[in-house]
Amino acid sequence: MQIKSLTMTLSALALSAACGSAFAADSLTITSWGGAYQKSQEEAYYKPFTAKTGIKITQEEYNGEAARIRAMVESGNTTWDAIDVDAATAQQGCDEGFLTPIDYSKFGGKEAFVKGSTFDCGIPTIIYSTIYAYDADKIKDGPKTIGDLFDTKKWPGKRALQKTPFGNLEFALMAEGVPADKVYETLKTKEGVEKAFKKLDTIKKDIVWWEAGAQPPQLLASGEVVMTTAWNGRIFNANKVDKKNFKIVWDGQLLDYDLWAIPKGVKDLDAVYKFVEFASSPEAQAEQTKYISYGPALLAATAKIAPDILKDLPTAPENAKTALANDPVFWGDNKEELLKRFNTWVAQ
Amino acid sequence: MAVAALEGDAGPGVDRTSLKTKLRRAERLNRARSFSLVAPLLLFVLAVFALPIGLMLVRSVENTEVRDSLPRTMVALESWDGTATPGEGVFAAFAEDLVQTQKDRTTALVGKRINYEVPGARSRFLKAGRLIDAGGGGPWKDKFLANDAEWGSVDFWAIMKRAGGVMTPYYLLTSLDLRQDATGAVSWNFADQSIFLEIFYRTIWISFMVTLATLILGYPVAHLLAILPPKHANMLMILVLLPFTTSILVRTTAWIVLLQSNGVLNDALLALNITTERVQLIFNRFGTVLAMTHIQLPFTILPIYSVMKSIPASHLRAARSLGAGPLTAFVSVYMPQTLPGVGAGCLLTFILSLGYYITPALVGGPQDQMVSYFVALYTNREMNWGQASALGAILLLITLVLYAVFNRLVGIDKVKLG
């Protein structure tokens, strides 16, 4: 009995400690991808939002693990209020029912956004691209095509790739000469998947894997790798902030959207919507491009962007010539299976 | 106090039998009192520690997805003989179930469960879900077959039926790189999915190398600590124990700073002209074993030290005076006496190494990840909790067997800290 009352006292103490922390009331936990991207969101969204509404933002980072969202929702204790997800997760989250369907009427309808970027369970925020880059201070006449990423004879040395099947399989196929518009068609076949993994096999021993978006610029800067895939904004940011001379190879770039998703079971849905509406205003989205070179998904925001920023966006015409647009339905359907295959392959 | 009373001499006037009863009662009371001191912690450990682990073990054979989501289909399949594609009855029940799973958004989850055993099943289920959403009535069999010819596969339905059972050996079999085909026969898994035996082997191998490294580094140090006068030995003991109480993350950070390509060690090697280009020292097996050895070294040293400390120095002197050379004396007289300590230290380090997660995750490459990493991966990333639990169950079994051996040989109550 004594023990029981002791635990009760302790839990009361612990709870009061929890309530005493500055973030318990009137705050939202926003989860994003860390590093320069999250920093840009902090400047363009979180700070002005808190200034305007008084609602504090607690920041959390993740590396896009959909399972963490689902686990949280299934355990009935949703602690993340809004999450920046990729398109495949937005699709999967709807299929598996761990994301809240979005009320687009609050955002001026789906027509307000770039065509094809809207999802039932996610409001698009940016268009980003997975590209590969090298340090122009170290390599003078650098690689030009997606094939060069896999050419260890011509470009010896380590290369860093993201530790996920997403993007790498597409790059492998394009390097094998599969045209951009045939990539997903090919990946739907067993042979296509084999072909992609075979191509990756040829450079496996030269691969350094990255998981967090902040790693690629560091790996390049430290000379740990000669080239690395990356999200284009991170490279832009390293050049701008850290005065690096990284060059982006746009050939075979993989365009994708990031979206705001709301997991099921958030405590204050109205407050979350308030935040997402704020983050989907043309002013806020245009403001973000000052910090990172991602294209806004809101059509009305493009007009507010300075022309010298526009040329660095993945959607600029000269950058997008051979671009491949991510197929979220393909990834929504096949992510789990390819992830399993990929993780097995990586660990072998 | 009962104990004190019993100490007294039983005088001549005392009834012998009642004293015996009293004695027994007092003993019982005393035992109950002792146990009541132990009980709170025991209950705490059982409730907060053992019970969750037990539930996790259950999860490794649990099989609820299909049973919960497709109840009508499972009933309809009961009378299916398994020789040909099931009839309209099964498909109609299946369609009815899918209407519900579409509403609950669980179609993808059932598909995912079947997908473990039949690759491609998840997208097939999603496609079928869209077919159901499109509306319209039966007959369903032709509609499903037209949607995807695989719905006609006999093997597929056999696996569906099996997946509806209360328990499944699937996760445990997969953890051992085995698979069950549609008839239930067990064979080796496909090469592109076989990985777990290699991972168990890798885990054991890394633990072995770490144990060996700690022994080679630690044995002489333990000897030094044992023969030095206490004043000096205590000073050096602090050097052994300081890393022991320093955060694993601090030590891991230190190794990354030291070993990375542009790190301190590589800078030094280059500056001293020992190497001409930067050497890969981290994010590989070398870095993993090195960092783990650093962390485990005190665990190996301390038990060896405490055994060495109990060996009288006169033994060596006696051997020498009887004519043994220094090496012979050391190897044939001293070393055998240290074996219990060596066994305890090595076994402890080996057991603890098996469960490493953080260090390999931070300083190892993909080929250096151990079982724990995959338990975490399947929990956090792939949401395959059955697989995570099955891998955990096997790792736990190995650990507990070794723990029992340790208890037998050494006794956990002999473990000392500092």
Added chain:
Amino acid sequence: MLAPSYATPREKFTYLVFALYCTLVFLFLVGPILVIMPLSFSSEPWFTYPLPGLSLRWYEDFFFNERWREALYNSSIVAFFATLIATGLGTLAALGLSRGNVPFSGLILSILISPMIVPVVIVAVAMFFGFAAVGLNNTYLGLILAHAILGTPFVVITVTATLTGFDRSLTRAAASLGASPWTAFRTVTLPLIAPGVTSGALFAFVTSWDEVVVALFLASPDQRTLPRQMFSGIREQISPTITAAATFLVIFAALLMMTLELLRRRSERLRGTLA
């Protein structure tokens, strides 16, 4: 110093090699920890020697950045309560077991020690599933209970160790002189086992203070602890702030070590006078 007086020159040489080898092992043990400390005072965010300049900017970041401060606060709260529970329950259990008349005491002891042996990922995953069912995930209480479990084996081990040298006739003497069990415990037993209890408590504290795996699984952003904050930092980029945090923790650990050493000496002295 090491070589006995009757050693031959060749033996003396062997002892020299032996001493050198041990020095290298000690260097291996403490070197890495010492190497990162100066880096935390660097004025530039690169990990290179010689240092480009000295600065306290990383300490400023560590102590004034809201995230780090919050993490420090959370770690302190969790470690404090976890230590309290672990020490209380662990000491009681050790006292009970040392009375030598508990049935199945061997089995019970192995169960009580097992949290130290079972791979921590298994503990974390099991609690992640189990705690979710009772709503303990993402709460301070859940994290405290989990850390308390991980700390108890250390308390049981250290207190049991002090009790093995404990002369039971002392409490009997106290009782025969009319002391109540509580008084006997407070005035006789407790002072004698105090060093063991305190060093057990220190180990329990360090266990919670350093723990990262369980925190990764059970804690929400609101309960982010110091090790967890470091972990996400190491994953992304090792900023010098992490080396500042590390230096802080090393000094903290060194202070704990000294406390332990003092306690050990005290305990030896006490036992020495009583023997």
